Amino acid sequence: MTRHLLKLSDLSAQEAQGIVERAIALKNSRDPAYRPFIGKTLAMLFTKSSTRTRVSFESGMVKFGGHALFLSANATQMGRDEPLRDTANVLSRMCDAIMIRNDSQADQEELARHSRVPVINGLSNLHHPCQLLADMQVWTEHRGSPKGKTAAWIGDGNNVCHSFIEAAQLFDFKLKIASPKGYEPAQEIVRAGGSRIELVADAASAAAGADVVITDTWTSMGQEAETQRRLKAFAGYQVDDALMKRAKPEAIFLHCLPAHRGEEVSASVIDGPQSVIYDEAENRLWAQMALVEFLLGMTPKA
Missing domain, CATH: 3.40.50.1370 (Aspartate/ornithine carbamoyltransferase)
Structure with missing residues (x-):
């Protein structure tokens, strides 16, 4: 089953604590040879401006061998009212995960309903789990x-x-x-x-x-x-x-x-x-990469 993170309570206590522990381990290691996301692409949908969310996700994907696509609403068909279900169905056939930063928790839930891949809340009107x-x-x-x-x-x-x-x-x-x-x-x-x-x-x-x-x-x-x-x-x-x-x-x-x-x-x-x-x-980078590992089922076994 595809796991999403639209709010922190989508995780169990054990899962949330495990992600934090993994983030600390990644930060302490900083192993340049550890590149689990080679061949993986994260689509990043933005309808709100950002510094830390964009840079942390984009830098993190690069550090760990993957690629991040910055997609602003004004530069995509989202800005022309393409239905979210169509956006979700298309992006999730081309990318391995989707991060969205927008004004609407309900829209994030709609995106997740139609996505084959994990959807991550990079900020909404109701929650900021990352x-x-x-x-x-x-x-x-x-x-x-x-x-x-x-x-x-x-x-x-x-x-x-x-x-x-x-x-x-x-x-x-x-x-x-x-x-x-x-x-x-x-x-x-x-x-x-x-x-x-x-x-x-x-x-x-x-x-x-x-x-x-x-x-x-x-x-x-x-x-x-x-x-x-x-x-x-x-x-x-x-x-x-x-x-x-x-x-x-x-x-x-x-x-x-x-x-x-x-x-x-x-x-x-x-x-x-x-x-x-x-x-x-800084921890936005490490915590989010630990989260992407978790959602993609790539967290190394202890």
């Missing part, structure tokens, strides 16, 4: 297993927040979420997170005693018209030095980037000693 594999990798590398620990999400209850909720289930940690009223994560996703998820009243309450503090931009792609309203709503949700002092002394700071210094995070935090954002960004 980011969370990289985040779990960087957490594990710097502070050991997330199991039994506490993460604090400060800010918009967006797609990354939703994937963090699912990560809390798979990696068995507590997630405290502080969002302004009207910007909380989707209730059905919070409910599915069960007792591991706690919605708290303010940023200070979320950060208290946390092992990891995470935030994201207050205005995501496609929300630019809301910028001023969001700046007002999110006042008091900046991750600054005072907020980090409420977390554990050894706490690390995560941000998926791009970041706006002076808005969701102060420069002193994101550029400070507790920030691991560049390791986090």
Whole structure:
């Protein structure tokens, strides 16, 4: 059966943890002779702009002997309203996997329904699972297993927040979420997170005693018209030095980037000693290549 990754919960806890462990092994090895994707092609469909998603998938495929095709909506028939089922049927006859970065989780599900090969969510309106594999990798590398620990999400209850909720289930940690009223994560996703998820009243309450503090931009792609309203709503949700002092002394700071210094995070935090954002960004490559291995059934046996 073809496996897809449209949301993190498409994986079992054992599978998700195994992918992170494999990503760490690939990163530590950096073996130039290991090229499992020779003859393999990844089609990358983009309707949203990207830096880290494109570069990590494309570079990763090249490093491991494969090839990646960058397909923007405006340069393909997707931009002329070709049905997704036709796109899926054609691409999956020519390529070994498909990555899509777009605005619609529903469209990704439609693409996967008609694809013969794995479909990977490179970001949607609801989820960002590849980011969370990289985040779990960087957490594990710097502070050991997330199991039994506490993460604090400060800010918009967006797609990354939703994937963090699912990560809390798979990696068995507590997630405290502080969002302004009207910007909380989707209730059905919070409910599915069960007792591991706690919605708290303010940023200070979320950060208290946390092992990891995470935030994201207050205005995501496609929300630019809301910028001023969001700046007002999110006042008091900046991750600054005072907020980090409420977390554990050894706490690390995560941000998926791009970041706006002076808005969701102060420069002193994101550029400070507790920030691991560049390791986090690099891990997109390693985690995603471990994921492609897994979805193609190519992960070496232990």
